Amino acid sequence: MRISELAERTGVSVPTLKFYLREGLLDKGETTAATRAEYGAEHVDRVRLISALTAVRELPLARVRDILRLIDHPADDPVLAMGAAVSALPPYVLPADAAMRESADPAGPEPADTRTREPGDPVRYPRARRAIELLGMEFDPNWPATAQLEAALLGLEQAGLPWDDARAKRYGAAMLSVAKQELKTIAAMTPQQAVSYSVLGTALYEPVLLALRRLAHRSLIDQMAPGAADAGPDAATAPSPPAG
Amino acid sequence: MRISELAERTGVSVPTLKFYLREGLLDKGETTAATRAEYGAEHVDRVRLISALTAVRELPLARVRDILRLIDHPADDPVLAMGAAVSALPPYVLPADAAMRESADPAGPEPADTRTREPGDPVRYPRARRAIELLGMEFDPNWPATAQLEAALLGLEQAGLPWDDARAKRYGAAMLSVAKQELKTIAAMTPQQAVSYSVLGTALYEPVLLALRRLAHRSLIDQMAPGAADAGPDAATAPSPPAG
DNA sequence: TAATACTGGGTACTGTCACTATCCAACGCC
DNA sequence: GGCGTTGGATAGTGACAGTACCCAGTATTA
Known part of the structure; x- marks a missing residue:
């Protein structure tokens, strides 16, 4: 697959993938021509792993x-x-x-x-x-x-x-x-x-x-205070606008 | 105490304390004159807390x-x-x-x-x-x-x-x-x-x-593999140069 | 064959963060 | 009354994680 497909499948933008390639986090795809490279499932896995590590941790x-x-x-x-x-x-x-x-x-x-x-x-x-x-x-x-x-x-x-x-x-x-x-x-x-x-x-x-x-x-x-966390807290602990 | 003493006691530099004051993380000391303010124990505690939160977490x-x-x-x-x-x-x-x-x-x-x-x-x-x-x-x-x-x-x-x-x-x-x-x-x-x-x-x-x-x-x-972790691993898991 | 869109590769730029550096005028103590 | 310290402000730094942009080569389509 090409880099754009890799981007699509992983949800990571093409420029960011290029950045990862430059940084050596991601192996270069198999070059098939001067401006063409082929990426495989292992690249998808690697990008997913990087995402998990950066996003979750x-x-x-x-x-x-x-x-x-x-x-x-x-x-x-x-x-x-x-x-x-x-x-x-x-x-x-x-x-x-x-x-x-x-x-x-x-x-x-x-x-x-x-x-x-x-x-x-x-x-x-x-x-x-x-x-x-x-x-x-x-x-x-x-x-x-x-x-x-x-x-x-x-x-x-x-x-x-x-x-x-x-x-x-x-x-x-x-x-x-x-x-x-x-x-x-x-x-x-x-x-x-x-x-x-x-x-x-x-x-x-x-x-x-x-x-x-x-x-x-x-x-x-x-369990300690049943009812206390029914309506009030929920509304406030999870503010509707995610911007909060 | 003055800001320099606060810095001494907490191990946080004066410029950084000024920065915290500016950012509102730290309350202003009690102003005693245009260029004089008094800080107390509560300021020390607050700075320690900030340090714990930033350093540990x-x-x-x-x-x-x-x-x-x-x-x-x-x-x-x-x-x-x-x-x-x-x-x-x-x-x-x-x-x-x-x-x-x-x-x-x-x-x-x-x-x-x-x-x-x-x-x-x-x-x-x-x-x-x-x-x-x-x-x-x-x-x-x-x-x-x-x-x-x-x-x-x-x-x-x-x-x-x-x-x-x-x-x-x-x-x-x-x-x-x-x-x-x-x-x-x-x-x-x-x-x-x-x-x-x-x-x-x-x-x-x-x-x-x-x-x-x-x-x-x-x-x-x-416990699983006694002896295996005696000399070798330690030397490598804790590299002497902290720059690692 | 020619126009178009998409690459790989590179350089340069951006925004954010957490400070630092520098300046200034006003203390205060000796 | 001189000199170091302070509060307060503005501007700059370096690291980080991308983004933007450009170029020329390639594939696809017209």
């Missing part, structure tokens, strides 16, 4: 590129691939970043104090460590998600939201249950498939989880 | 503004506030958006077909509906998270990732457990607090959940 194209590279040149080792995927997805945390921001204290200490740790040095991630060990998992400061957890917990703290062991256990148990389900699928795959699945899975199951959590909230609130 | 400032407005002018009704919060957080989905993209089929049908539904019309969200009803929750196409779920499931589909009832049940149960924990906290709050908590909670607990899921994956994989 709002990922910057640079990260989409990272993820596509992981899928195109799999690392064979799912742990490796997942680590890379985790690094490619928000929240983006540089290795020592979470610990660096530590210095912002009400007392107003010298920031130079905590910066004595070099970026390459092992950092402690105290909040993440406590949660991880509480859940019986092994604490590994080099696993990207560890820094992400620390940053997230620091965010909670700065916003004054509660975080305690009971909560950590509940959250951890829930996510372990989810993860078990996902890894059941992986076990039956070839390494190649597993890599692709773990990378895309991290990118695309997460929004599902979050949406379900938000739906669960609504559902539970309705 | 990578939210665009416009969304941060929405969220701050929700907290400043609470709707009294937590359901209302949560709906608004859900709308303010990624994945950003316009009400009819998920259903619109439906038209992108391999067969290549006329897009005009599905576009006969007007943006204000009720849309079906078939994937979301099935999942929601499977979990025994009430399907409400006007709840923002419904559209978000549909978009997320559509993303899975486009990427060719598995999604079935068993998975939906497992995910749903996990998130219901999390949601129950969170609402336990809310029940003991004043409406004011509840609003603030539900808004911030949606914004800031989500990254925690995702980080835990990623950690759980790693942990489970290590």
Whole structure:
């Protein structure tokens, strides 16, 4: 098919497809003449994937590129691939970043104090460590998600939201249950498939989880106060003009 | 305190604080003279909150503004506030958006077909509906998270990732457990607090959940293949140069 | 054969975002 | 009374994700 058909089938405009081609996100079609190239089903799939990653996850194209590279040149080792995927997805945390921001204290200490740790040095991630060990998992400061957890917990703290062991256990148990389900699928795959699945899975199951959590909230609130969410709230929570 | 001290305490530069003031994200300090204003603890808290929202969630400032407005002018009704919060957080989905993209089929049908539904019309969200009803929750196409779920499931589909009832049940149960924990906290709050908590909670607990899921994956994989993740993977999953 | 429409490929431009930079006059403290 | 700091404003920056435009070669049609 030609580029215009590719555009039609994927809902992505021709100029944007050209842009993706230029950026190397999309392979060139098979050139049949100086101004003619043929695109196939694999191009459709690729564009769909890019769309899913940008539309659903709002990922910057640079990260989409990272993820596509992981899928195109799999690392064979799912742990490796997942680590890379985790690094490619928000929240983006540089290795020592979470610990660096530590210095912002009400007392107003010298920031130079905590910066004595070099970026390459092992950092402690105290909040993440406590949660991880509480859940019986092994604490590994080099696993990207560890820094992400620390940053997230620091965010909670700065916003004054509660975080305690009971909560950590509940959250951890829930996510372990989810993860078990996902890894059941992986076990039956070839390494190649597993890599692709773990990378895309991290990118695309997460929004599902979050949406379900938000739906669960609504559902539970309705159960708590039936009738309160009948007419009033709906009208306001889903404003008719989408421009809102 | 003066603006320079506010900057010091929060780790945000003075020009950036000025920018936040201009943008109305931050209240002006109490003016004591034409070129003098006094900032207080509430300003420190506000800046911390903005930082948490932008750094942890990578939210665009416009969304941060929405969220701050929700907290400043609470709707009294937590359901209302949560709906608004859900709308303010990624994945950003316009009400009819998920259903619109439906038209992108391999067969290549006329897009005009599905576009006969007007943006204000009720849309079906078939994937979301099935999942929601499977979990025994009430399907409400006007709840923002419904559209978000549909978009997320559509993303899975486009990427060719598995999604079935068993998975939906497992995910749903996990998130219901999390949601129950969170609402336990809310029940003991004043409406004011509840609003603030539900808004911030949606914004800031989500990254925690995702980080835990990623950690759980790693942990489970290590249990499956002990030793495989000892030296090799770590070195590569956490590249020493943060520029990666 | 000629006119027309559509490519592939390239360069240059646009709008948005989240800051930065720079300026200025008015403090305030020493 | 001099000098650094502040509030307030205007303008500029760099990254990002496309868009617009142009050209010449190709396919289709007249």
